[in-house]
Amino acid sequence: MHIGLIGGIGPAATEFYYRALVSLYAKENRKLDLTIANADAREMVNNLEAGNQKAQAAIFSRYIDQLRAAGCEAVAVTSMGGHFCIEELESISSLPIINAISALHAYFTKENITKVGVLGTRAVMQSRLYGLEGVDVLTVAENELGEAHAHYVSMAVSGKATDEQRTYFENAAVRLVSEQGAQAIVLGGTDLFLAFDKSSYPYTLVDCALVHAAEIARLGMN
Structure with missing residues (x-):
């Protein structure tokens, strides 16, 4: 095709x-x-x-x-x-x-993942991955959505991540796992691979892209 x-x-x-x-x-x-x-x-x-x-x-x-x-x-x-x-x-x-939303639904069903922490744009986070069914979608606090969105958009437009952006998203991921019980961290923004560029993390990463x-x-x- x-x-x-x-x-x-x-x-x-x-x-x-x-x-x-x-x-x-x-x-x-x-x-x-x-x-x-x-x-x-x-x-x-x-x-x-x-x-x-x-x-x-x-x-x-x-x-x-x-x-x-x-x-x-x-x-x-x-x-x-x-x-x-x-x-x-x-x-x-x-x-x-x-x-991509349909593909994610099939993936989470297959992997038996039912509770995820999502990072990405404000639209992705507020909509809980555009209303993805069958999964409990967690994200950062409401008053933090603007900061997360701004970091993401700046990174996506420039095509690179700063140390500040890497630190912000890594800390947000840790909080979603340790404080909210996420089984996995979903990179709900295609450009988030720029921030999560280490070989391994102490939690499961699911890259939507x-x-x-x-x-x-x-x-x-x-």
């Missing part, structure tokens, strides 16, 4: 998806047929913060039309934040969408 990705939101996340898909296909000795459309990260962030789901879905749909014209048969949005408008996008998309990429590859190869 010819896969289309809406990338650029942000650039580091796009590269992360690309490398993951290349690796997954190489592991199966399969050829990856892929086209990427480059969306505007700042435009998406502005619509995300304003709650303009319809406006962003319309923007994404135009990129999907470009990908369809390039021969793509299915498409994925390379951003958990970008999934804030996924329902609106699915209703107008000219191609089937490989939805890797789960999503695995589902993209599974469907693409089958």
Whole structure:
């Protein structure tokens, strides 16, 4: 299957998806047929913060039309934040969408994970992973959402993490596990791999981007 990705939101996340898909296909000795459309990260962030789901879905749909014209048969949005408008996008998309939320639901069910701590944008955290069913979704305190969101957006747009951002997210993860009893920490922002870049942590990490990429590859190869 010819896969289309809406990338650029942000650039580091796009590269992360690309490398993951290349690796997954190489592991199966399969050829990856892929086209990427480059969306505007700042435009998406502005619509995300304003709650303009319809406006962003319309923007994404135009990129999907470009990908369809390039021969793509299915498409994925390379951003958990970008999934804030996924329902609106699915209703107008000219191609089937490989939805990260559905992939996460299947993953947590398979792994018997029922209580997770989620970090990411304000939309991801406030919506409890966009209303993901079957899992108790925990996040930082309400009065801390703005700080977490600001750290994340700054990191996503720049494509790199500062020591301050790494420390903030690592401390938040520890609190979610030790104080709220999370079984795993979910990297609910595609760019969070920039902050969680150590070889190991004293808790289970679930990277939404890797789960999503695995589902993209599974469907693409089958």
